[in-house]
Amino acid sequence: MDYCITTENLTKRYGQEIPVNHIHLNVPTGAVYGFLGPNGAGKTTTMKMLLGLVHPTEGSISILGQKLNDKNRLSILRKVGSLIESxxxxxxxxxxxxxxxVRSLRNLPKGEIDAALDAVRLTGTGNKQVGKFSLGMKQRLGIAAALMGRPKLMILDEPTNGLDPAGIQEMRKLVKSLPAQYGMTVMVSSHLLSEIDQIADHVGVIRKGELVFQDTLAALHAKNSCHLALRTSNNEKAAALLPKAKHADGWLMLPQPTDEKAAAVSLLLAQNGIGIMRMEGREKSLEDIFLEMTGTEAVL
Known part of the structure; x- marks a missing residue:
């Protein structure tokens, strides 16, 4: 697979604190890559290192097929747009x-302004001062500035933070449209699983500076697991009859429940004189899996 961003052992230390700890990022070219984790997990520090705003303590960064260093940093970052923090x-x-x-500083054609304003739907703002814009409009203006020059990579740090529901919906649509409309790769961070679930096709999960999961969003969804939960008149005897059963807080858990399996289990236990007090299907949600990865409820 072709990667737009790769890192090897990327690390940042501040004294005894290690906000980013030996992470190996692989961001596929043309993807919307969701960088997911609780507040304080190391997302912004990582993105700042990718943009050369923070110097890594250890490790290497490659962007658009080139290893980032002091000599080529500016030439590489001219192909990168970003919106960090605000x-x-x-x-x-x-x-x-x-x-x-922005156009004059970067010596870009005048047509870039109209194209950027049109992309983020700010063409109708006329003479309105930006200071009087809503937060969502300001965020869109920040993305418009990042879009100028048609970068090959866009790095967005929590772009929906503080937006109202309408603003969040607009930002989602904009981010999802960027790869197809401009042929770019997008790396977008969030502390909200629901946000990344709606815009990304690849995801990396960071916890306390360590990358604990990295794959397609479909692979994360595949971790959802279903169980048949049973409470019987004799769990010990029932467990002996059901080799795959596991004890959990007074319940017996059987993997991959189906109607046929439920019927067979019910018949087997009845034939052995074991009464079923409760039987229910249980599914470990995507949120449960994410909480296990991050060890926090701050992401919900």
Whole structure:
């Protein structure tokens, strides 16, 4: 597989604190890669290292097939757009005037401004000062600035933070459209599983600076597990008859329940004089799996 971003043993230490600990990222080219983890897990520090804003203590970074170093950093990062933490803007200027500053600094064609405004649906803001924009409009302006120059990679740090439901929906649609519309790879961070679940096709889960899962979103969903839960008049005797059963807080758990299996278990226990007090299907949700990975409820 072709990767837009790879890291090897990427680490950042601040004294005794290690916010990022030997992580190996593999971000496929053309993907929306969700970088998922609780607040304080190391997402922003990692993204800042990818952008050269924080110097790694250890490890290496490759972007767009080139290993990042002090000599080629600027040439590589010219092909990267980013929005980290919050957008920068001049509040007394309009959206177009803000983007004109970006355009002139980067020596881009004038048409880039209209294209960027159109992409984030800010063409109708006219003479309105950015300081009077809603938070969602400011976030979209930040992405418009990042889109200028048609980067091959977009890095977005929690772009839906603080947005109302309508703003979140708009941001989701925009992020999902970027690979097809512009042929770019998107790396987007969030502490919300539901957010990444709706926009990403690949995901990396970080916990306390360590990457605890990295694969397709489908592979994460595949970790969902279903069980048949039984409470009987004699769990010990029932467990002896059901070799795959596991004890769990007064229940017996059987994997991969089906109607046929439930009927067979019910008949087997009845034939051996064991009464079924309760029988129910249970599924470990995606949220449960994620909580096991991250060890926190802050992600829900």
């Amino acid at each position: 957008p920068s803007y001049y509040g007394h200027l309009t959206a177009r005037e803000n983007l004109e500053i």
